[in-house]
Amino acid sequence: MNADVPKLSICIATLNRAAFIAETLDTIVPQLRHDTELVIVDGASTDGTDGVIAPYAAADARVRYVRLERNSGVDQDYDIAVSQARGDYCWLMTDDDLLKPGAVDRVLAALDGSRDMVVVNTEVRTVDFSGALSAGLVGTRHDVEYAAEDRDRLLRETAHALSFIGCVVIRRAFWMSRDRARYYGSLFVHVGVIFQAEAPRTLVIGEPLISIRYGNAMWTARGFEIWMFKWPGLIWSFPNLEDASKSRICAREPWRQLRKLWLYRSIGGYAPDQYRRFLAPQPMTAWSRTLSRGIAAVPPALANAVSSAYCFLVARHARMNIYDLARSANASFVSRAVAKAVGF
Structure with missing residues (x-):
């Protein structure tokens, strides 16, 4: 050299x-x-x-x-x-x-x-x-x-x-x-x-x-767009990789997964504005559209409390999710209590 x-x-x-x-x-x-x-x-x-x-x-x-x-x-x-x-x-x-x-x-x-x-x-x-x-x-x-x-x-x-x-x-x-x-x-x-x-x-x-x-990235506010569309769009764009490998990383269209929509509603990343901008133009069944739009309208503090209780009871290992829930503008007394219980 x-x-x-x-x-x-x-x-x-x-x-x-x-x-x-x-x-x-x-x-x-x-x-x-x-x-x-x-x-x-x-x-x-x-x-x-x-x-x-x-x-x-x-x-x-x-x-x-x-x-x-x-x-x-x-x-x-x-x-x-x-x-x-x-x-x-x-x-x-x-x-x-x-x-x-x-x-x-x-x-x-x-x-x-x-x-x-x-x-x-x-x-x-x-x-x-x-x-x-x-x-x-x-x-x-x-x-x-x-x-x-x-x-x-x-x-x-x-x-x-x-x-x-x-x-x-x-x-x-x-x-x-x-x-x-x-x-x-x-x-x-x-x-x-x-x-x-x-x-x-x-x-x-x-x-x-x-x-x-964690949580300090310049793009944090764009999390829904990034992880529901940009990241999967990139991963699934590589023709030389097997679909089975790509599916291990993310779904091709993760925005179709209602549990992900609920989580983003819980942390303030998914609301009626995101539904209209990102999901309304997408093809989906009438039932899926109703549920997707309905999740966007759930009171955010309620969604936050339910997700936090779930993490405490079932998924304490999901520490980043617990941290996101506790730091959200929608944080509830439940999310704060869960965060304290796991050591944040």
């Missing part, structure tokens, strides 16, 4: 994260080595993010800050970050989550040139990091290898983790060789890059190296 070319570029696309990004950078910058760099692409923030980042860039030549004149969307901004990077590999890191100590060294040790991608396991915590919601988005605590022909197994075993872009470390040449523009606006450009053709040779690191600040 050319000594002037970093082995790893940590690439962050950010927008209006002045309140959070310093905490993120404080877990990354001390881990940078001579063969690493940090590239931050700011999609025209208006909240003073530039002022937060400036001291880091001024103090360390390995930190490069690129401010765009206009916001192009998260997908294109990550693509710009990779284009600006100089490293052989790019870690598509987020702007409000935290690297664990030793994470960069652990990833660098895995970049031996034989792999196109490393997937980093991640733990999920509450928005203030005080509580644990998931010990890891990948189900294994052991490292696992995937060959190029293992694309269906890779999807089945890692798609849940890959919905979080920060777990992806990818060979820059592999990224640049793929069609990225097709996936602008999907919110998951990295998944399009990975699965549009033969899959990258991949190592999954089973040890969690990132702590996710």
